[in-house]
Amino acid sequence: MGGYGLYVWGSYVVTFICIAGEILLISNRRRTLEKQYSHIEDLDNNETKNETTS
Amino acid sequence: MFMWIIKRDLLLAMRRQSDVLTTLFFFIIVVSLFPLSVGPEMNMLRTMAPGVVWVAALLASMLSLGRMFSNDYVDGTLEQMLLSPQSLSLLVLGKAFAHWLVTGVPLVLMAPVLGIQYDLPTDALLVLTAALLLGTPVLSLIGAIGAALTLGLRGGGVLVSLLVLPLYIPVLIFGAGAVEANMAGVAFDAHLSLIGAFLLVSIVFAPWAAASSLRVSLE
Amino acid sequence: MAINWFKYSSPASFYLLAGKMVPVFVFISVILLVVGLYVGFFVAPTDFQQGEAYRIIFIHVPAAWMSMFLYVVMAFWAGIGLAFNTRLSSMFATAIAPTGAMFTFIALWTGAVWGKPMWGTWWVWDARLTSELILFFLYIGFMSLQAAIDDPRRADKAGAIIALVGVINIPIIYFSVQWWNTLHQGASVSLNQAPAMATTMLTGMLIMVLASWMYSIAVILKRTRVIILERESHTAWVAELHKKGAI
Numbered sequence: 001m002g003g004y005g006l007y008v009w010g011s012y013v014v015t016f017i018c019i020a021g022e023i024l025l026i027s028n029r030r031r032t033l034e035k036q037y038s039h040i041e042d043l044d045n046n047e048t049k050n051e052t053t054s
Numbered sequence: 055m056f057m058w059i060i061k062r063d064l065l066l067a068m069r070r071q072s073d074v075l076t077t078l079f080f081f082i083i084v085v086s087l088f089p090l091s092v093g094p095e096m097n098m099l100r101t102m103a104p105g106v107v108w109v110a111a112l113l114a115s116m117l118s119l120g121r122m123f124s125n126d127y128v129d130g131t132l133e134q135m136l137l138s139p140q141s142l143s144l145l146v147l148g149k150a151f152a153h154w155l156v157t158g159v160p161l162v163l164m165a166p167v168l169g170i171q172y173d174l175p176t177d178a179l180l181v182l183t184a185a186l187l188l189g190t191p192v193l194s195l196i197g198a199i200g201a202a203l204t205l206g207l208r209g210g211g212v213l214v215s216l217l218v219l220p221l222y223i224p225v226l227i228f229g230a231g232a233v234e235a236n237m238a239g240v241a242f243d244a245h246l247s248l249i250g251a252f253l254l255v256s257i258v259f260a261p262w263a264a265a266s267s268l269r270v271s272l273e
Numbered sequence: 274m275a276i277n278w279f280k281y282s283s284p285a286s287f288y289l290l291a292g293k294m295v296p297v298f299v300f301i302s303v304i305l306l307v308v309g310l311y312v313g314f315f316v317a318p319t320d321f322q323q324g325e326a327y328r329i330i331f332i333h334v335p336a337a338w339m340s341m342f343l344y345v346v347m348a349f350w351a352g353i354g355l356a357f358n359t360r361l362s363s364m365f366a367t368a369i370a371p372t373g374a375m376f377t378f379i380a381l382w383t384g385a386v387w388g389k390p391m392w393g394t395w396w397v398w399d400a401r402l403t404s405e406l407i408l409f410f411l412y413i414g415f416m417s418l419q420a421a422i423d424d425p426r427r428a429d430k431a432g433a434i435i436a437l438v439g440v441i442n443i444p445i446i447y448f449s450v451q452w453w454n455t456l457h458q459g460a461s462v463s464l465n466q467a468p469a470m471a472t473t474m475l476t477g478m479l480i481m482v483l484a485s486w487m488y489s490i491a492v493i494l495k496r497t498r499v500i501i502l503e504r505e506s507h508t509a510w511v512a513e514l515h516k517k518g519a520i
Contacts, residue, residue, distance in 0.1 A: 203434060210421075224445050
């Protein structure tokens with residue numbers, strides 16, 4: 001890289017980190033959402049179950 | 055109506071003298087801090103003076119933006135203003151003008167005195183005052199948009215500076231540029247006319263934008 | 274057979290449509306990225322003036338263009354959301370902001386890194402780098418305003434106003450910075466227009482621009498879907514979607 005390797009690869013690495021970070025952030029956000037929904041779903045199920053038994 | 059709101063706001067401001075003075079003293083303190091940090095060497099201070107005075111003016115006028123609407127918001131008069139048949143933009147223009155009278159004008163009057171502290175030549179002082187006279191209303195008008203948007207938000211004070219500072223940059227560039235051009239002996243009227251242009255544009259658009267921001271904030 | 278496009282303006286149907294589109298754009302962007310990098314690194318010759326350092330252009334210029342373009346698109350959707358009260362357009366604007374901010378950051382970082390071999394210092398107050406920095410502040414302002422407001426409807430509208438005010442100010446800021454830069458130290462240091470572009474360099478860069486377009490569309494659609502889920506969590510269609518396990 002004609003002595004400029006550090007600069008060229010450095011900037012590509014930073015770009016890659018940013019992109020990977022962005023994608024991870026979104027999937028992380030989505031995962032917490034799914035956990036939230038399944039939690040809500042369990043609550044609903046328990047609720048209906050209690051109503052029927054009592 | 056326009057005059058009414060200005061009189062009312064000035065009356066309110068006069069009742070609480072401290073608001074007016076705190077902004078002014080903040081401006082003085084910030085401007086006086088720089089020689090202590092940079093050193094008393096006159097040439098350095100002279101070249102820095104326009105930038106320092108302008109940045110301090112920017113920060114001082116932004117400091118008091120939070121109070122532009124919050125007092126009326128808290129005691130409900132802002133809702134009455136929204137409901138009133140008067141056009142909200144006119145009311146916001148009045149409030150911004152009152153804010154300028156309370157914070158901008160003292161800065162403009164104080165700037166030459168502080169300029170002497172930085173050993174600015176007299177015509178540079180005149181240009182500085184003229185530029186500030188034209189520039190500070192723009193700060194109040196654009197600031198009104200920021201104040202309206204962040205009404206009633208927690209951490210609103212810091213948020214206003216984040217929203218509004220990027221929009222102040224053209225005024226800062228040409229305000230400080232005018233004084234520097236004058237000190238360099240170059241024609242400075244282009245800078246002043248540009249700030250005048252910013253002023254006219256913001257007089258037309260800023261109240262309308264701030265009014266719609268108020269409607270959004272108070273819905 | 275008139276397709277009723279408005280069907281897709283409702284979050285529910287858009288959610289499914291976007292779900293199908295995201296993989297397509299991801300696929301295209303990966304292909305374009307590989308081709309662009311190949312052209313950029315193997316086909317394009319070494320620049321006589323800058324040696325190999327100019328190869329940073331293949332991410333710096335696309336990132337800079339994307340950052341400005343995405344802000345305008347964000348302001349457009351925010352304006353539509355404000356004018357027509359369509360929640361989906363505001364969600365779209367909220368989804369664009371982080372990607373735009375990321376591209377601005379990449380443009381700033383790679384611009385500074387590129388400046389080091391060329392001008393010897395990391396940060397140079399070149400007109401373009403400075404206005405890119407201010408654009409970054411505008412993005413941060415938009416995102417922090419929206420984060421500070423709890424009620425989504427007010428956050429959308431407030432964000433829309435600051436985005437529209439910002440988009441009107443972008444040309445003003447750009448020209449005042451340009452004027453300021455030439456006024457002060459003259460144009461001696463400013464990065465002249467990209468070095469005389471050999472065709473392969475240009476094609477490499479343009480492919481990378483297309484790749485960043487496709488990438489942005491994919492990521493923004495993905496984030497919009499998540500925002501839709503967050504905001505529509507109380508609706509029936511989300512619960513039913515969740516039961517089917519097709520979230």
